Amino acid sequence: MSDLDQLTQSLARNLKRWRGERGYTLDALAARSGVSRGMIIQIEQARTNPSVGTTVKLADALGISITTLLDYEQGPQVRVVPAEQAVRMWSTDAGSRAILLVGTEKRGPLELWSWRLMPGEGSSSDAHPPGTVEMLQVTAGVLTLDVDGEAHSVPAGSSATFESGVPHAYRNEGTEPVEMTLAVSVPPPH
Template identity: 75%
Template sequence: MSDLDQLTQSLARNLKRLRAERGFTLDALAARSGVSRGMIIQIEQARTNPSVGTTVKIADALGVSITALLDYEQGPHVRLVPADQAVRMWSTPAGSSTRLLVDAAKPGPLELWAWLLAPGDRSESDPHPEGTAELLHVTAGTLTLVVDSVEHLVPAGTSAAFEAHLPHSYRNDGADPVELTMAVSVPPPT
């Protein structure tokens, strides 16, 4: 079985389990996530590989991290994630990418990400659930962070925090790559 097939099977198994644990019907999860009932059925039957955006919407609606949907081993107190096991979630032909480095599931998902944003590249993010916070620290270059249509320049050595339920995007308008570390905290579902 290929890695992609294993990922598809894990996603299907975990989505079914997490939806059942929360008592969500297909219609309820579709309404909470903004993902169609048909797409959720296809994912649960391992008949499709959803986009990163779709996976994030479902994880947010379930109140779990992406890795909880992808079946990462969870140790009782300490979990080490070697660099080669970080999950690449997004990349562009220009060389931009994101890697989910590590996460914690309780009380709500908390994720740590590494970003590389190539010159001229950008990433748009759908608004996350109310109460979601993002923290970021730029280690190289200057990031243009756009939150609720307002641009903020974040140069190397600078950190930012914002409410991620607002529309937001990340842009590199400079000539050098932007590198940053980001933490995302999503509140547990109510």
């Protein structure tokens, strides 16, 4: 079974499980997430591999991290995630990529990501739940961080933090790859 097949099966199993634990019907989850009922059915039946944006919307609507939605495991206090088990969420032929390194549900979902954006590429995100905070550090290149329509330049060696309850995007408008580490903290569901 390929990595993509394993990811699709894990997402199907976990989405169905978490939807059931929350007591959400297909229609209720569709309304909360903005993802169509038909798409949710396809995901739960492992007949499609949804976009990162769709997966994030579903995780947000369920009040869990994307890590938990993709691979739910109860473990010991220390959990080491080998490099080969980090989840590549998206990539392009040019070499851009986002890898979910590790996450936890303690005190609200918290995720740690490794990103690479090749020149001319970017990634946009819808608003996350109110109170969500992102922190990043750029280790190579110059990141253009767009938060609610306002662009900010974040050069290598610099860090940034922002509340991501608004539309936001990461772009590489330079000539060299952008490398960054990103942490996302989502408030626990009420």
